[in-house]
Structures are given as C-alpha cells and as structure tokens.
Amino acid sequence: MTDDVQTPDLDALRAANPGHWRRAAAIRTLTLDAVAAANSGHSGMPMGMADVATVLFEKHLKFDAARPDWPDRDRFVLSAGHGSMLLYSLLHLTGYPEMTLEQLRNFRQLGAITAGHPEFGHAPGIEVTTGPLGQGISTAVGLAIAEENQRARFGRKIVDHKTWVIAGDGCLMEGVSHEAIALAGKLELSHLIVLWDDNGITIDGKVSISDVTDQRQRFKAAGWDVLEVDGHDPEAIDAALTQAQKGKKPTMVACKTHIAIGSSAQDTSKGHGALTDPDLIAATKRAYGWDHGPFEIPADLKAEWEAIGSRGAEERAAWDMRLASMGSGKKRDFERALAGEAPKRLSATIKALKRQMAESQPKVATRKSSEMVLEVVNPIMPETIGGSADLTGSNNTLTEGLGTFSADNRAGRYVYYGIREHGMAAAMNGIALHGGSKPYGGTFMCFTDYARPSMRLSALMGVPVTYVMTHDSIGLGEDGPTHQPVEHLAISRATPNTNVFRPADTVETAEAWELALTSARTPSVLSLTRQGVPTVRKDFTSKNLTAQGAYVLAEAEGKRMVILMATGSEVEIALKARDLLQQDGIGTRVVSMPCWELFEAQPETYRKRVLPAGPVRVAVEAGVQMGWDKWLFSERGRRDKGAFVGMEGFGASAPASVLYEHYGITAEAVAKAARALI
Amino acid sequence: MTDDVQTPDLDALRAANPGHWRRAAAIRTLTLDAVAAANSGHSGMPMGMADVATVLFEKHLKFDAARPDWPDRDRFVLSAGHGSMLLYSLLHLTGYPEMTLEQLRNFRQLGAITAGHPEFGHAPGIEVTTGPLGQGISTAVGLAIAEENQRARFGRKIVDHKTWVIAGDGCLMEGVSHEAIALAGKLELSHLIVLWDDNGITIDGKVSISDVTDQRQRFKAAGWDVLEVDGHDPEAIDAALTQAQKGKKPTMVACKTHIAIGSSAQDTSKGHGALTDPDLIAATKRAYGWDHGPFEIPADLKAEWEAIGSRGAEERAAWDMRLASMGSGKKRDFERALAGEAPKRLSATIKALKRQMAESQPKVATRKSSEMVLEVVNPIMPETIGGSADLTGSNNTLTEGLGTFSADNRAGRYVYYGIREHGMAAAMNGIALHGGSKPYGGTFMCFTDYARPSMRLSALMGVPVTYVMTHDSIGLGEDGPTHQPVEHLAISRATPNTNVFRPADTVETAEAWELALTSARTPSVLSLTRQGVPTVRKDFTSKNLTAQGAYVLAEAEGKRMVILMATGSEVEIALKARDLLQQDGIGTRVVSMPCWELFEAQPETYRKRVLPAGPVRVAVEAGVQMGWDKWLFSERGRRDKGAFVGMEGFGASAPASVLYEHYGITAEAVAKAARALI
Structure with a gap:
C-alpha cells in the first residue's frame, strides 16, 4: 500500500545518474509512443518499473540477446503482462533481432509480435504468456523447479540460472499467487526472485480501496526472504538485486515505484491505462529531459543498450564450450530432453505394455492403467516431473523411485503440490516452458475448474503438459455432485488446442499416454475412471488406434x-x-x-x-x-x-x-x- | 504445521469434563458408525473437531433447531465439507427435525439428505454446499457482508449475528482462501470467525510435505485477529470463542487438534479417510469410554443435546416480537427481500426503459446497456449489492448513490472486490445464501475461468446470483487472446442450471436483467459486449421476449x-x-x-x-x-x-x-x- 505518495524529483534522479536515467527513459518513451500509436494499452507500469528493469537487464540478468535460446539463460517473466511495452522495449533496445522498431510501431496490431499482452511464441525473449493476472508469478515457480531439477541432473556447469519475475498488485491479489508463493516457499526455490511493483494503484483506484494486506509479512509467512527498495534509485536497486540472489529462500523485493512517473497521471489509476493525450506525452518527455521524436532512440544510447544485450555473450560462449565437453551420453540426454523429443524406446515400451494388457485383460480403473503406464515410462524418461494436488493415492501419479522433489532432494521427480490445483497447473506450464522437463500432474476431473485459467494458457501457449484427471464421472460415487464432473469433458473439449483423452481401458490409456508424451505443442487432458473397467481392446494391434x-x-x-x-x-x-x-x-x-x-x-x-x-x-x-x-x-x-x-x-x-x-x-x-x- | 505430535491422554480429558466429553463422543461415534455403514467418507476430521464444535453449539452459536430459518441465526459453515458427519451429527443431536437417525444410517446413499459433502437445500442447517476446498470460507465472507449491510439497513435488533467457519488445511492452501481472507481483512468483517482445524494432516501425508506457511502470520498480514487454542480443551475453546467475538477485525482461531483422535489412525493421513475396520472402531469407542451400540445415543445424552438445540428459542421468540413491532413498511421490505421477491415496480420500470430504448434506439455497448438498467433498478431494489473485480469502469457495474461498502459505511452497496474474481463469485454466493440481499458482480467474460469453481456452486446450490461478464468476444480487441473469450459461452452453457444471456441490444439487456433479478433458483451469466451495437429491437413490446x-x-x-x-x-x-x-x-x-x-x-x-x-x-x-x-x-x-x-x-x-x-x-x-x- 502506498497511500501517502511523495512526488519524486525527476531532475534530481536524472542528475544523480544521467546514464541510467537516459537508458530508463528510452523504455518510458518507447512505451508512451507505442501506446499512443496503438491508442490503447497500459503506459504507467512500464514507466514506473523502467528503473528496476534497466538495472536488472544491465547488471544482473544472464542473457545474450543474440542467442535467446541459450538454455542456461536467466528467465525473465513479466507477470504484470499488461505492461508488455516494458518487455518489448527491453527486447528491442538490447538487440533481440525479431523485436524491430517496426514491431513496436505496430504494437497491438494484427500480425505484429507485439500483442497487447506478451504471447509466448511470438518472439524470442517472451518466456511466458502473461496478462491473466497471477499467471506469470505462478508459472515462474515451475521454471524454477525445472531449473533446480536439471541442475541436480546435469550439474552447475550446465544448469545454473535464475528466474526473475515482475509482479504487480493484481498478481499478488489473485488466489493463484497464494498457491504459488506457498509452494515456492516450501520448496525453497532460492533461484526465484520476485520484483513487486509496489505502486499502490489498481484500475479501480488506490490498492487500499480493496486491500490492506501487508505483502512483506505475507511472503515471510510463506517462507520467503523479503527486501525493500526505492524502485527509482538505481544503486539501491542494484544492491537489492545482488542481495536477492544470495539467500537460501525465494526472495521478494518490494520495489516502491510511481506508476506513470513524471506524467500528470502519475500515482493515479488513470496512469494505469493508456496515456494517449499528445500534450501529456509531450510534457512527460520534457520532464524526462527527452527531446527526441517518437520512436527515436539516439544511436549512442542504442549502442549502450546493445552492449547490455551482448553482455552475456562471453559467458554464453563459455557455456557452449562446457556443453561441448560434456560426456556424449549425458549431452545427448540433455539435448534430447531440451528438444522435447521422447526417447526412441518409448514406442516399444508402450507396445510391450499393450501386448501384455491385451493378453492379461485386466479389469482395472483407468487411473490404475495410467499408473501402469507411468511405471514403465518414468524409468526411461528421466525428464518427467510428476505430481498431484494432494491426491497421490487417488490419481495414481507416483511411481517407484521417482523420489520427492524437495530442498534436500533436487533430483526428486515427484512434487507434492498440496491442495493447489491452480498453482500446480501453472507450475506445470513453467516446467514445460523451461525446456528439458516434461511435467504431468493429477487431481480430480471436477477440479479442472480450479485449474482452468492455467489450463487455458497451456493451450494458448501450446505447451505439451499432461493433466491426469481421475474420478471422471458419476462413477466417482459417494462424494457426490460437488466432486462429480458432468460438464468438464465439454469444457475441456471446448478449449482450442487441447487433446482430451478418455480411454476405455489400459490399452487405450497406454496409447493416450504415448500421444501425450510425444505431443509437441498441444496439452493433454487424460480423463480417467475411479471405478474398474474391463479390457475392451482384446486383440493386440501394434498401431496406436487412439491416434485416430x-x-x-x-x-x-x-x-x-x-x-x-x-x-x-x-x-x-x-x-x-x-x-x-x-x-x-x-x-x-x-x-x-x-x-x-x-x-x-x-x-x-x-x-x-x-x-x-x-x-x-x-x-x-x-x-x-x-x-x-x-x-x-x-x-x-x-x-x-x-x-x-x-x-x-x-x-x-x-x-x-x-x-x-x-x-x-x-x-x-x-x-x-x-x-x-x- | 503439527509435525511433532504428542498423544493426548483421553482418560484425563474425559475426567476433566465428563459431560462435555460424552457430548463430543456422540459426534465422534455417530461419525464412526455412519462412515462404517456407508463404507466410505471421512472419519478423522469430525472426530478431531468434535470438541470445538460441541463448545461452539453449546455455548456460542445463536440458533434454534426448531426454527432453522430464523433470519437472525448465526451461520455455521463447514468449509472442510468432507467432514460432513460433523454437521449431520450436530443437526441430528440438537434436534433439527429433518435430520433423523435414519438419515445418518443412510449416509452417502441415494435419496438421503446426508450426501458425501453437505449440500445446500438438502436439509435446514446446511447453510452452504461445501466440499470443493476453500469454497466454504470464501462463501462465508459473503454471508458476513450481507449481515453487515442488512444490519446497517434494519438495525441491530433485527440483524446481529455471526458467521462461524470450520476450515481445514486444504481450505487454507487453496488460492481462493487468499482472496477471501484479504477481502474480509480489508472489509473488517468482525462478525466472521474462522476456526482452523490445525491437525497437520492432509491426504498425501503431513502438511509439512507441501507447506511451511505460518498461517497465524498470514492471517495477521491480511488484517485479521488471530487466537490459538488446544482444540481438545473445552474451557480453553470456550474462552477463545468468547474472545473471538470481541475484536474489530475478523478472527481466526487456530485450533490444535488430533485428526481421528483416540483411534489407531490418529494423527495420520489414514485417519483423514474412511475408518471402517470393525476392530479399529471398537477399540476407538472403548478408548472414548463409549459402550453403546452403533447409532445408539442414550436418551439422557440426547436430551442434553436437544436442550442445546433449543437454547436459542427464547432469544428467537424475542426476535420474533421485535420483528412484529417493526414499522410495517420496513417490515415489508425486510420480508420481501428475504423471500427473494423483486419489488412489484420492477416490471414497470423495465418496461419503461424498454419503451424509451425502442424509441431512442441508442448504439451502445451492451455493458453500457447493463449500466442503464442498473441505473433504474438499483434505486428501487435496496437489496442489490454490486461490485466488480477491479474493472468497475469497464464492467459498468457502479451506479450513482450505491455507496462503497466499507468498515466506515456498512450501508454501502458497492463492493470493490479487488483483483479477486474467484473470491468475488464465492462472496456473491454467500450474499445470496444469507437471504435478504441480491448480489451482482462483474469481470471480463474470459475470467469466468478464474471464478469457475464458485460459479459451478451457484448453479449446484441454485442461488440466483448475477454475473456481469463484459468484453465477451474478440470484440474486446487489442488486449488479445489472453483476454478474449472464445470457449466461455460454451463453458457457461455446458453448466447445468445456469442461464446464459447474450443480449443483442439495450432492450434485450433490460429483459435479461429482469429475468436475472426475478430468478428463484438459477444463477445468470450476462455476456456483454465491449463494443457498441445498434438497437435491433426497434418496436416496443410489453412482453419479455428474452424469456422465451x-x-x-x-x-x-x-x-x-x-x-x-x-x-x-x-x-x-x-x-x-x-x-x-x-x-x-x-x-x-x-x-x-x-x-x-x-x-x-x-x-x-x-x-x-x-x-x-x-x-x-x-x-x-x-x-x-x-x-x-x-x-x-x-x-x-x-x-x-x-x-x-x-x-x-x-x-x-x-x-x-x-x-x-x-x-x-x-x-x-x-x-x-x-x-x-x-
């Protein structure tokens, strides 16, 4: 909460560090220009967080703009996705090839990669689709889980990076943030750092009209380290970001900022929206000491930013060398998983199970069939990371030898997500988006409701996560209508780019799993029974009939x-x-x-x-x-x-x-x- | 978290307060018997919380079992709905007529009112359908909002009651609890008291495998008072419940309990489930000093409980007198709203607006049409309580003179819900369930995803809340696919008992609102445009054509x-x-x-x-x-x-x-x- 707001002295800030000020002003003015050109968007957040983002990119974020696919790069997640111009400006300024000035000019236009909210897949450097509030911070938990798990598997020389999140008040009000924060706290994800844009403003007005939460205390209660900083003081920000990387817990840095800083809409909900008035924009640029035309970045300033963009090139090259010198078997594993390719053995393994099932013809629940598949798949796919939202014994998601993923066992491949369906789904998205890991997670089919916003993002982003949804009908029985899905198959099927599998027996379940595990860009929902069902596919076929x-x-x-x-x-x-x-x-x-x-x-x-x-x-x-x-x-x-x-x-x-x-x-x-x- | 567990000395507890012990044992043994008869269910939670519930019903809860519809009764919400036998036992023991022993014997059977999870509408005394975790505690916030608002309208003599919630670890892990707790803290709902069953156990094992949250600190951070108590010490519980009613904030009482107390499954996740082994049950009953047959309650003990059930009869009679002596106009208002009846003027008001619109034929967005309807409806329906999840200016949900509902203005009828779509939907359910108030609330249509679990409960419970869902298609424009619903009409329509209105113009919007406001048992989703649309119904008809x-x-x-x-x-x-x-x-x-x-x-x-x-x-x-x-x-x-x-x-x-x-x-x-x- 920031009800009592003191107006910052822009001239003093500028005088204190002119170089920084100019670099940050480039973000601010590109934002003003793009929002004005689009006549829509959110100006205030990028303006307010420009200082923090500048210091992050300039001094801390491990990246190489020329190689955005460097696997060991730090991940940067703009959870407050409405401030998309912050990200697009940074990608343009630091020299990501795709993010041209032309794209910024076409902000929010059809065919541009600069959508209203950052869309994964539109351009390198956009790590996660954000905009639906709370999703970025929650997905980041999965990015951090994948990093920890792969570090344990491949060693620090190959995997050792941070996940940075910029989150706003909206992200922190959403319920999913509670699930994400508590999960990250329990798992002691010390490579996860959340930069909270503490600007005290939401669309409806001051945060205080709807919230009195002490966010610092809240994060501490969830097992986080908490720092505070003036979000317009570059040296203080630098110190805080340095400190944030040192602890043994995830860290939240409360960055006190002024939304729409320097404009007449500063510290107001008007500043949250689109500032398009030419006079306001002109006056704001004057206040910044910025006398260039729209979308104009002086060459020397662009060069400064591009130097920041290539700051990580050397480190990246060294990493390339380390990868090249890795043992060939391990290197192949690493690269295969990173490419999202299933091991060649998978097909034969599934076939063998199908043959066995066609012979033994068991009468089991398909949730049990799913477990039988996982029992043969998990040992040959070290990239799987399983879990359940506190229904492990019901979802049958845990197989022998996976080990519990925890602070003491980063090599563990099973996450006890707790009663957090939404947080689990978001984390699964992050695990998949990271690359190199393949998540699956279980709950009751009825509770797809809780996970819906993240399941939609799986589909929109095209990440091949697998939802193990058991107890998929009135066959659930006595728990009653609150737990019995009736509309949830329709809901899942109504969602674009989602494969909804409802297998009839163990054979079809094995086929469905094979398709889910080899899917490149489509998430899968496995709808599985609580109750026993007979084997209906009694004749073995090598072909995967479910694929049709x-x-x-x-x-x-x-x-x-x-x-x-x-x-x-x-x-x-x-x-x-x-x-x-x-x-x-x-x-x-x-x-x-x-x-x-x-x-x-x-x-x-x-x-x-x-x-x-x-x-x-x-x-x-x-x-x-x-x-x-x-x-x-x-x-x-x-x-x-x-x-x-x-x-x-x-x-x-x-x-x-x-x-x-x-x-x-x-x-x-x-x-x-x-x-x-x- | 309760990792280090000391085994309680049952004999000592029993000796300390034999009367209390026996009353609580009745709950515990009825639970064991019913779960055994059903061969499914959750035994441990009712066993663990029996002491707290006994003290609550015996000494604090304002109720009269013979008049469960007494409007000024305290509301009791079993958020941990899987422990339904706790509620059913209490209703039976205190003498709610419908809750017969036969119903307990038929626990979880077709046609019985004793469903696996408490179902609103099955029996008086079941205030809210619970089971999907986090819903009870979040719905309770709405119950408390309605109470405060009606107290301001009708005075303390008519409206002055508490809302009590029993919540488990699952409820507190769910994201929606964060939204609910923060909203209640901001609104200073001091009549809301949450009794946290701190038993340290979830289905997957100890809470500590998935959570390290300091719940006390978390609630304090959200603006709550927090108390702690030994959940098996009746005197301490009594003192805590007394204290909990005194503060100016909502209160959370952390009740340290042993799940499945006295059984061999005590303090284990096995105890969370169905204890059906006859030997275990027999041994547990022996440990309780209970030597009666299954479902057998000694007459003197039943009489003790029934005395508790009629404890509030006198107060209720006095209240009846006060209501009778109320001014006839105010009394009529109170009773009309309580009956859920729209005022007679509503029909004429809607017709007048329709006539006016058919004449002026405005081209406006239907979200604007909705505002035009609310502008004429809100003044004649003092029972409406509106709100938005931080999109007031976009959802057009605020009309002049409503006033902001806050600690300083309990008569305010507009709730700034914050960025909490799920919490808003749950609160709306509570406002409607309370009786006497009619909630509506807005967000973007796309974010029905966030509110889904509570929207489903609106439908399942049959409460006529109104969801004002604007920006209902790609017509939302530049914000992009994260904010553009495409599958959400299908999702809403797939849900049973939900009226999905997608009006074409102001006339149809007025008709849809009339239907929503007069619905008895069906929630309404109003799907409204961001963009302007012409009036298509140019000829005035008195008849509500949308009704067809x-x-x-x-x-x-x-x-x-x-x-x-x-x-x-x-x-x-x-x-x-x-x-x-x-x-x-x-x-x-x-x-x-x-x-x-x-x-x-x-x-x-x-x-x-x-x-x-x-x-x-x-x-x-x-x-x-x-x-x-x-x-x-x-x-x-x-x-x-x-x-x-x-x-x-x-x-x-x-x-x-x-x-x-x-x-x-x-x-x-x-x-x-x-x-x-x-």
Whole structure:
C-alpha cells in the first residue's frame, strides 16, 4: 500500500545518474509512443518499473540477446503482462533481432509480435504468456523447479540460472499467487526472485480501496526472504538485486515505484491505462529531459543498450564450450530432453505394455492403467516431473523411485503440490516452458475448474503438459455432485488446442499416454475412471488406434443398422448394448472415441468410414450432451437419426453403480434408445 | 504445521469434563458408525473437531433447531465439507427435525439428505454446499457482508449475528482462501470467525510435505485477529470463542487438534479417510469410554443435546416480537427481500426503459446497456449489492448513490472486490445464501475461468446470483487472446442450471436483467459486449421476449429459405446478412437467441415455430461452435442443412473490427454460407 505518495524529483534522479536515467527513459518513451500509436494499452507500469528493469537487464540478468535460446539463460517473466511495452522495449533496445522498431510501431496490431499482452511464441525473449493476472508469478515457480531439477541432473556447469519475475498488485491479489508463493516457499526455490511493483494503484483506484494486506509479512509467512527498495534509485536497486540472489529462500523485493512517473497521471489509476493525450506525452518527455521524436532512440544510447544485450555473450560462449565437453551420453540426454523429443524406446515400451494388457485383460480403473503406464515410462524418461494436488493415492501419479522433489532432494521427480490445483497447473506450464522437463500432474476431473485459467494458457501457449484427471464421472460415487464432473469433458473439449483423452481401458490409456508424451505443442487432458473397467481392446494391434481419435471397436454382424459411440467407462456399456441388439438381429457397430480432437483431424474419408451415413447413432457418455450433437448429426443434410444417453444435470451422492442405474446410463437404456430410432 | 505430535491422554480429558466429553463422543461415534455403514467418507476430521464444535453449539452459536430459518441465526459453515458427519451429527443431536437417525444410517446413499459433502437445500442447517476446498470460507465472507449491510439497513435488533467457519488445511492452501481472507481483512468483517482445524494432516501425508506457511502470520498480514487454542480443551475453546467475538477485525482461531483422535489412525493421513475396520472402531469407542451400540445415543445424552438445540428459542421468540413491532413498511421490505421477491415496480420500470430504448434506439455497448438498467433498478431494489473485480469502469457495474461498502459505511452497496474474481463469485454466493440481499458482480467474460469453481456452486446450490461478464468476444480487441473469450459461452452453457444471456441490444439487456433479478433458483451469466451495437429491437413490446430464450427478430420476405441464428453482437451481422440475401430474393428469417436454456424450456410447438424444418440454417457467434450443432441439426431425422460462422481457435491482438474481418465473422460470410447450402 502506498497511500501517502511523495512526488519524486525527476531532475534530481536524472542528475544523480544521467546514464541510467537516459537508458530508463528510452523504455518510458518507447512505451508512451507505442501506446499512443496503438491508442490503447497500459503506459504507467512500464514507466514506473523502467528503473528496476534497466538495472536488472544491465547488471544482473544472464542473457545474450543474440542467442535467446541459450538454455542456461536467466528467465525473465513479466507477470504484470499488461505492461508488455516494458518487455518489448527491453527486447528491442538490447538487440533481440525479431523485436524491430517496426514491431513496436505496430504494437497491438494484427500480425505484429507485439500483442497487447506478451504471447509466448511470438518472439524470442517472451518466456511466458502473461496478462491473466497471477499467471506469470505462478508459472515462474515451475521454471524454477525445472531449473533446480536439471541442475541436480546435469550439474552447475550446465544448469545454473535464475528466474526473475515482475509482479504487480493484481498478481499478488489473485488466489493463484497464494498457491504459488506457498509452494515456492516450501520448496525453497532460492533461484526465484520476485520484483513487486509496489505502486499502490489498481484500475479501480488506490490498492487500499480493496486491500490492506501487508505483502512483506505475507511472503515471510510463506517462507520467503523479503527486501525493500526505492524502485527509482538505481544503486539501491542494484544492491537489492545482488542481495536477492544470495539467500537460501525465494526472495521478494518490494520495489516502491510511481506508476506513470513524471506524467500528470502519475500515482493515479488513470496512469494505469493508456496515456494517449499528445500534450501529456509531450510534457512527460520534457520532464524526462527527452527531446527526441517518437520512436527515436539516439544511436549512442542504442549502442549502450546493445552492449547490455551482448553482455552475456562471453559467458554464453563459455557455456557452449562446457556443453561441448560434456560426456556424449549425458549431452545427448540433455539435448534430447531440451528438444522435447521422447526417447526412441518409448514406442516399444508402450507396445510391450499393450501386448501384455491385451493378453492379461485386466479389469482395472483407468487411473490404475495410467499408473501402469507411468511405471514403465518414468524409468526411461528421466525428464518427467510428476505430481498431484494432494491426491497421490487417488490419481495414481507416483511411481517407484521417482523420489520427492524437495530442498534436500533436487533430483526428486515427484512434487507434492498440496491442495493447489491452480498453482500446480501453472507450475506445470513453467516446467514445460523451461525446456528439458516434461511435467504431468493429477487431481480430480471436477477440479479442472480450479485449474482452468492455467489450463487455458497451456493451450494458448501450446505447451505439451499432461493433466491426469481421475474420478471422471458419476462413477466417482459417494462424494457426490460437488466432486462429480458432468460438464468438464465439454469444457475441456471446448478449449482450442487441447487433446482430451478418455480411454476405455489400459490399452487405450497406454496409447493416450504415448500421444501425450510425444505431443509437441498441444496439452493433454487424460480423463480417467475411479471405478474398474474391463479390457475392451482384446486383440493386440501394434498401431496406436487412439491416434485416430475414434475407431471401430466392434463391427456389426449382419446388416449395420446401429452405430453406438462411447468413450471411457461407457464403452463397456456400449458393448453390452451391442450384445442386446445383436441378440435381436440388429447389426450394431461400436465406435470407441477416446479423443475427438484427433478424430476431427483425420481425413474425411476415414471419418466417414468410421461413422458412415445410414445407420442410426446413439452416443453414451456419463456427462452432458453438449458437443455430441456434432457426431450424432454432423454430416450436413443427412438423414441420420441420433440419440444421446448421459447426464442432464448434476449428479448425486451414492455408490457408482446405483447412480448409473438411477440416471439410466445402462446397456438397456442404450439399446432401447437405438431401437426407438430404427 | 503439527509435525511433532504428542498423544493426548483421553482418560484425563474425559475426567476433566465428563459431560462435555460424552457430548463430543456422540459426534465422534455417530461419525464412526455412519462412515462404517456407508463404507466410505471421512472419519478423522469430525472426530478431531468434535470438541470445538460441541463448545461452539453449546455455548456460542445463536440458533434454534426448531426454527432453522430464523433470519437472525448465526451461520455455521463447514468449509472442510468432507467432514460432513460433523454437521449431520450436530443437526441430528440438537434436534433439527429433518435430520433423523435414519438419515445418518443412510449416509452417502441415494435419496438421503446426508450426501458425501453437505449440500445446500438438502436439509435446514446446511447453510452452504461445501466440499470443493476453500469454497466454504470464501462463501462465508459473503454471508458476513450481507449481515453487515442488512444490519446497517434494519438495525441491530433485527440483524446481529455471526458467521462461524470450520476450515481445514486444504481450505487454507487453496488460492481462493487468499482472496477471501484479504477481502474480509480489508472489509473488517468482525462478525466472521474462522476456526482452523490445525491437525497437520492432509491426504498425501503431513502438511509439512507441501507447506511451511505460518498461517497465524498470514492471517495477521491480511488484517485479521488471530487466537490459538488446544482444540481438545473445552474451557480453553470456550474462552477463545468468547474472545473471538470481541475484536474489530475478523478472527481466526487456530485450533490444535488430533485428526481421528483416540483411534489407531490418529494423527495420520489414514485417519483423514474412511475408518471402517470393525476392530479399529471398537477399540476407538472403548478408548472414548463409549459402550453403546452403533447409532445408539442414550436418551439422557440426547436430551442434553436437544436442550442445546433449543437454547436459542427464547432469544428467537424475542426476535420474533421485535420483528412484529417493526414499522410495517420496513417490515415489508425486510420480508420481501428475504423471500427473494423483486419489488412489484420492477416490471414497470423495465418496461419503461424498454419503451424509451425502442424509441431512442441508442448504439451502445451492451455493458453500457447493463449500466442503464442498473441505473433504474438499483434505486428501487435496496437489496442489490454490486461490485466488480477491479474493472468497475469497464464492467459498468457502479451506479450513482450505491455507496462503497466499507468498515466506515456498512450501508454501502458497492463492493470493490479487488483483483479477486474467484473470491468475488464465492462472496456473491454467500450474499445470496444469507437471504435478504441480491448480489451482482462483474469481470471480463474470459475470467469466468478464474471464478469457475464458485460459479459451478451457484448453479449446484441454485442461488440466483448475477454475473456481469463484459468484453465477451474478440470484440474486446487489442488486449488479445489472453483476454478474449472464445470457449466461455460454451463453458457457461455446458453448466447445468445456469442461464446464459447474450443480449443483442439495450432492450434485450433490460429483459435479461429482469429475468436475472426475478430468478428463484438459477444463477445468470450476462455476456456483454465491449463494443457498441445498434438497437435491433426497434418496436416496443410489453412482453419479455428474452424469456422465451429465442424469438423471430426479423421475418423472411417471400419464401422462407434461410434462417439465421445469432446472439449478442452478432445479431447485427445476421440482420445485415439478411439484407444481402433478401436483395437476391432469398427469403431470410433472423432468430435472436439470447438465452438457449430458456428456449430449451419452451414447449416444442414454440421451438418448432421459431426454428421450423425446411429452410437452411446458419448460426453466427464470435465463439466456438460447440453447442450450436444442436440448433443447426437438432430435430432428428430432418433434412435441414446448417453452417456455423464463428471462431475456430483463439483470437489475436488487434482492433475489434480488424479481427471480425480477419476471422471472417461478417455479414458477407454469413450470406455466403447460406447461399452455399441452398
């Protein structure tokens, strides 16, 4: 909180360190110019944090602008993503090739890499997509976990870098920040440093209208070191950033700043938004002692900044040498994991398991199937980092020998995330974004709700994390409707760039895991049962049928009159319904549809082969109908008739089998629905 | 954290206060018996917190078991909802009529009111549905806000009660608890008391494997008073609960307890789950000195408990007298709001606004339309409590004269929730559950993600809160894909018992608000534009057409060959597409579909009248297709052809008009899609 604000003396600040002042002013004026050009955006935050960011980039951040993909670079996360011009200015000034002046001029325009909020993948140097508040700081926890774990695996000479975060009041108010901070505190992630932009202003006004939290005390309570600094004093900032790297805990540096410093909107919520008034901008530039045109950076100043950009080149070159001299096996491991490539053995390992399962035909819950897969996968993929949000024994996410990731055991590959679904998902994003590690984590399917904002970012960023979501229907039973997902398959499927797998048995679960672990740019949601299900894929096929999204599991005998579609635990019901219908001479095909998204990606010829026109169609899934109409009626203008057997509302508390009967999700109901359509 | 645990001496505890011990043992043994009968559930928490709960009910909680609907009762919220047997035991023992022994015997069975987690609406005395962790404590903040606000309106003689919460470690780890605690601290909700079950155990093991948070320090940092107590010492508990009611801040009482006390599973994560082993149960009962059969409560003990249940009868009777002697106008107001009835004037007020808008035909954003509605509604509905998650000026949720709800102004009706979408949604649930107040709150549509867990509970509990979700598509523009909802209409519509309104103009917005404000048991999501839209309902109708969910906005001229369906900002596009088609002599009807759920609830005859078989159908909405197939192809076996014009993936950062062109959501594209189908 910064209710009593003293106006800073800009002339004095400038006189005290003219070189620094000019470098920081470049950030401030580029921000003013870009926001004015876009006629939208957030000016005040980059203006307020320019001093801190300048000192960070100039003296502390380990980076080489010419090699933004240097694996051992420090990670910089702008959690307060609305201040995107701070990041874009820094990337431009320090000489990241992609971040041209033209891109800054096109701030917030279609096709530019300078989106309203930083978008991962748009340009090197943007480590994380931020903007939804609290996500950056929480994702940074994952970056720091990956760094610690890889340092333990590959040694300090190869992995030894920091994760720096700039977070605003909004980030710290969001609930996910609590989960992230507590997790980082417990894990003693000393390479994580959060620079809090303590400007006392939010969109609605002063922070004090909605918050009285003592952030320093709060971070201390969570196991952090806390420092405080005048965010406009470069020497003090330098000292604080030096100190922040020394402790054995994560460090929060409270940086007292003036939002929109030097403008007439300074220290006001107006300053939080877009400052586009030409007179205000002119007056502010005058106050900075800046007499250059819009987007104009004097050559000598640009040279100073570019020297900062190449400051790490030598260190980077030395690192290249160290990598080159690494043992070839270890080097191959490091580079393979970094490239996100699964080991060659993975395919054979999955096939062997599938063969074994097709033979033994176990009746187990698919959450147990998932564990069986992890048991063979984790030993051959040292890059996996598993975990659960306090449901380890229910999600079946822990396999032998992983070890607990902790301050005492950085080589441990299992994170006890605590009751923090949202923080876990954000951390998983960070682990994946870091490169070199492959995260998976579990909770109940219903609690995708808690993790939604980070799951959406997995999809938007295109990071291949794996969500192990068990207890995926009313099959959860007695815990009742608060814990029984009914709309969550629809929610996950509605999200772009997300593969939602609902495997029917151990074979499909193994196939789904193979696809999740080899996915390059798409996150996976594994929707898994609590209750036992039989093996339905009894004949071993080398081919990964789940990769096609849907396939014919059981063909009709005689004339094909009915197609039954199902996923997961309901495939068993469809097969039983088929038996009932076939007994009456009604030829019935059963299509298992473990992944709609992959089915949609198939050629039309394949889709039509699996779901040909003509037969009536019945879909069965223990969730809401939303989305199924597409498969029931999708081919335009066809005469197909369709029906859906599933849930119409929330579930209830009772044993699973009672609930399936109660809601009429039975083989008899499916057969009846089919008969009514013929 | 409670890593070093000393085993309590049960005999000593029993000897120190035999009466108390026996009363608490009744809770503990009913829990053991019910969990054993269900063969599932959570035994340890009710066993551990039985002493605290006994003292609370016996000496502090203001209630009258015979009149659970007494408006001035204290609210008791079991945030750690998995310990539901604690609540059910208390309700049974104190004599709530519905909570019979038979219900306890049927714990977790279909049709019983004793669900796995407490379900609001199942039985009086269950104030809030809990189980998804963190929800109870966060909803309680809303209960306390409503109490303060009504106390200011109706006086201490009518409204003066406490909100008590039992929360576990899980509740305090969830991010939403951070938002709730900080909000309560800022608002100085001194009538809110949280009893933290500090048992040091979660499902995965000791709390210390995932957390080192100093909860006392954390609550203090958020502006709370903090007390500590031995949770098995009834006198100390009594003193702490007395003290907790005295401060000027909300109070957290850290109750050190032993989970599953007295059993062999005490102080272990095994004790967190279902203790069903007969030998363990027998041994535990022996340790309690309890020698009665399963579900057997000696008559004298039951009588003791029932005396506790009627302890508040006198106070309640006095309150009845005070209410009776209240001024008739104020009394009517109080009772009307409590019944959740809108004032009679509401209908006329909405009609007047509609007439005015049909005449002036403004082109405004529907978020602005929403503000226009609130400007006429808030003055005639003193029960509304508005707010925003730090987007007041964007959500347009604040109207003149509401006043800021704060420690200094309890009569204020506007809550600055801060950047806490989740906490806001939970608080809104609490405000509505309290009775007598009607909450609405705003954020960006995209951030429904953050509020999801509480929005689901609104639907599951059936509380008629109103979510004002603005910036509801790519029309948000430059902020980019992190802030642009594409899947969120589908997500909201997939959720049972949720009315999702996407009004096209001010008239439909007024109708949607009327429906939201008169809803009895269904929450409403208002999906509103950032950008201006024209008035499309130019002819005044007294009837609320939005109540039908969908209706014919513009009829085809000539033979009806095409039906265009649209919602919100895309209705304008559909109307323009109709112009293009009609120019070519293609008869085109436009159907506005502001609320699918209400359309589905219409008789089939009406639905067929609006969407008759025959014409081709094109739907246009700036979101994903999921769900639309139902309207495009829904009537079984028909030859209707359909197409969808909308989004296929995430959006981008650019001005809104550029994005609509870029993604092809234009009148031309809609007309083209229709022509291709004819």
